[in-house]
Amino acid sequence: MIAIQFDRFGGPEVLSVVDVPTPRPGPGETLVTVEAVGVNFADTHQVDGSYLTADLLPYVPGSEVVGRTPDGRRVLARVSGGYAQQVIAKESALFPIPDDLDAGRALALMMQGLTAWHLLRSAARLAPGETVVVHSAAGGVGSLAVQLAKEFGAGRVLAQVSPGKERLARELGADAVVGYPLDEKADVILDAAGGELFDQALGSLASFGRLVSYGNASRSAFTPVDPARLGRLNASVVGFWLRPTLAAPGAVEGPLKELFDLMAQGRLNPVATSTYPLTEARQAHEDLLARRTVGKVILRP
Structure with a gap:
């Protein structure tokens, strides 16, 4: 069985194609033959x-797959070691999906969809009418967060994107594409970049605003936050990590069902156009880090 593995830390170049034994499920587990596996920014952090x-x-990265169980069920599954032709999943981590649903769109709603949902609902606690700024708004999380912010009642949704991705941000529903400093202060800012962008965002919060930090894509040294500055701003910084969130009661099934319902109703459009063969995982990581991808990135065995 083919899998993608790294045995030392570094950049994408440490990823290699290896032949490994087919895994054997234990009690409460099942074997899933992989149709597609999702690539997340967290995977690049694991690799380096x-x-x-x-x-x-x-270690074989990969935390989500679409595939088939031995009894023929097509499922979306949370897993470990998903960059492979076959993978073990807990029966409790399987989410049945229709045969005609595009695998990329389904995968977009797992880690990135749940991240966007919890960023707005659990971390930012978005209130109706508030102004939201979404960094990396053409990416996997950002493209969904723009749409969900509108769906959840934001008054204005502003997008920060890399050059060349402005049109997509507007098509997703952003009211404007912005840079810093903002013309008007924002109530909620979602940031996965860190570094200089984090500092600029912090200075752009309205009174009682929330800057939600959920990543450090810039690989910058973490920015110290001065409590006195927060006091002067009358604002807060909220940290968010999906992994422990998924262990909380009701953190997966309810939000995931809502996301799939919104997609079925045509009110949520996952972007999943960046597809690579499994054996080109290294290239997928390089393109993701270089901001050459749009929306959900997937690998196909």
Whole structure:
């Protein structure tokens, strides 16, 4: 069985194609033959050793797949070691999906969809009429957060994107594409970049505004936050990490069902146009880091 593995930390170049034994499920588990696997920014942090927790090496990345169980069910599943032709999943982590649903769109709603949902609902606690700024608004999380912010009652949704992606942000529903400083202060800012962008965002919060930090894509040294500055701004910084959130009661099934319902109703449009063969995982990581991808990135065995 083919899998993508790294046995030391570094950039995408440490990813290699390996032949590994087919995994054997234990009690409460099933084997899933992979149709497509999702690529997340967290995967790049795991590969270079900058993830919040360290994993034992050698390690096969990948936390979500679409595939088939031995009894023929087509499922979306949370897994470990998803960059492979077959993977083990807990029966409790399976989400049945229709045969005619595009795998990329389904995968977009798992890690990125749940992240966007919890950023707005659980972390920012968005209130109707508030102004939201979404950084990396053409990316996997950002493209969904723009749409969900509108769906959840935001008054204005402003997008920050890399050059060349402005049109997509507007098509997704952003009221404007912005840079810093903002013309008007924002109530909620979602930031996965860190570094200079984080600092600029912090200075652009309205009174009682919330800056939600959920990543450090810039790989910058973490910006110290001065409590006195927060006091002067009358604002707050909220940290968010999806992994422990998924362990909370009701954190997966309810939000995921809502996301799929919104998609079925045509009110949520996952962007999933960046597809690579499994054996080109290294290139997928390089393109993701270089901001050459749009929306959800997937690998197909």
